[in-house]
Amino acid sequence: MLIRKPADIPSSEITPESVYLRRRELMKGAVALAGAALLPGGVSAAELKALSYRAAETAEDNPFYTSEAQTPFKDATSYNNFYEFGTAKDDPAQYAAALTTDPWSIEVEGEVGKPGRYHLEDLLKGMDIEERVYRLRCVEAWSMVIPWLGFPLSTLLARFEPTSKAKYVQFETLFRPSEMRGQRSAFSTIDWPYTEGLRMDEAMHPLTLMSVGMYGKVLPNQNGAPIRLVVPWKYGFKSIKSITKIRFTEKQPRSSWQRIAPDEYGFYANVNPEVDHPRWSQRYERRLPSSLFAPQRIKTQMFNGYAEQVASLYKDMNLRRYY
Template sequence: MSAYKPPHIPASEITPETTWLKRRTLMAGLAAGATFAALPKAEAAAPGLSEGMELKTVPGPIPAPSDKETSFEDVTHYNNFYEFGTGKSDPFKYSEDFKPYPWTFEIGGLVNKPQTVDIDTLLTKFPLEDRIYRMRCVEAWSMVIPWVGIPLSSIIDLADPQGSAKYVAFEGVVRPKEMPGQRGFAQPMPWPYLEGLRIDEARHPLTIIAVGLYGKTLLNQSGAPMRLVVPWKYGFKGIKSITKITLTEEQPQNSWNLLAPHEYGFYANVNPDVPHPRWSQATEQRIGEGGGLFGGAKRIPTEMFNGYGDEVASLYAGMDLKANY
């Protein structure tokens, strides 16, 4: 069993949603001159997104797990987002100055139509799908989150990928003036944050670019305005505030593997049979169950591929999942 003991945060210390929405909502219009060549001009006018904005969604194609959803308060108050600090409450405390709207990101590399995409305009192109996923982070704690997003495969196809593309690389934002974890002498890692997937993983129907949760646009601490969600992998694969998506032939670097290759591999598939060097991953603690943020919640067995084995196990047929961790 893991020696890691998350802190208890009383419910009384969690700020009500209405309070922080009044304080944190950032209204913004479209970026002037933002380009999106794949869309006709008639679709170019989109309302400016803002933090905590209601989103219209449709159900996702894969049934949701039967697990109880983690509360909105717990999901948005206990986060890993080192750009704002290494403490689990740091992203909530220190992300107020971050400005996620307006936002553009680049799609490039081995594609025939490289382009800069405006996220507001992107949402006029695709219906947003409401999906509930189990998500696990690297310290054997888990959440069940109703994400709102777009299949990553649909976004990749905008750029017309070339046949030689075997991987998809992601790069996060660098804004030290707005992100206290990116400035000073004690930064936890080199920036930007980097991640990557195999092309077949990126194209799987479960893999999405999330732009919201609980029917609203992402809050700053949750990875606004867009983040990767790959629910059968550990949480550190879910790169936040994405600025670049690049298709490559070579396996891309990812930040945690660069920092600690003996602890974090490229694949990061949830596998209870592969312990982290400093704790077991055979069990997990579901945040918010048992009273308070953690309360007396019991540990439960970790499922292979986070419970999505029927959907994704075929991606790794013939691979040694202990060697390719």
């Protein structure tokens, strides 16, 4: 090791005493930043361990497979709807770092044999995490193709032993205004906390996923960490994020968007290009990444391309009335 005498060192290279005395604090900060890179959102070690997953199959007859190009990770994590952090598409990526996701628990109530509050680590124990490449279509006519990591919602719900009275499942997002700036906004039209719901047969369908990751990583906060719903044949707002409550009900629950704008957003929210939103057409969508010169405008598919798997759920239903 070369040891330089003080006379050999320019004053510009000498570390100020105040910085030297804070070196331990700085080292701790560096370690914390390194940990944050490995564990985005402060997720627990149990969650990270749970992301030992089975990669998506590529067989054409696999309902979880699509040959469509995946949306780049950067676009999928920087263009989001998560009104708890703001209404602009880049607000979630900008502000969601304030969200604490560890510890995390989910309260289960209603028509079940095993109600209670469950720690996320306990819910993930024994779960077979798999990768599924799903399309996600938003009502504003933009879409993505994302490799989600998760497990069938049916596997989780069965653990709570729903009774014969359980006809619907309602989900609730975290309510924590101290960390979710959108919940503090005086201009918000949402009656927090945000809620969504599914019919029991929709919830138990094998396509319905509880996601804990994407692109081989744990969920970023702006995408709904630490656990969210993914229902690929419905509009994206049905895939509720950062879930803290699951409620089993006999009667159909009202979702947040039903309460806000019942003429625009129905309970089912199935992707249907034949039914226009009151303010825009649903026949086409912009696949992200998209720009003025490369819009990637494509035709919207019935049930978002999953008609073969889910159309039977709505047999004999008027899909214009039950939108």
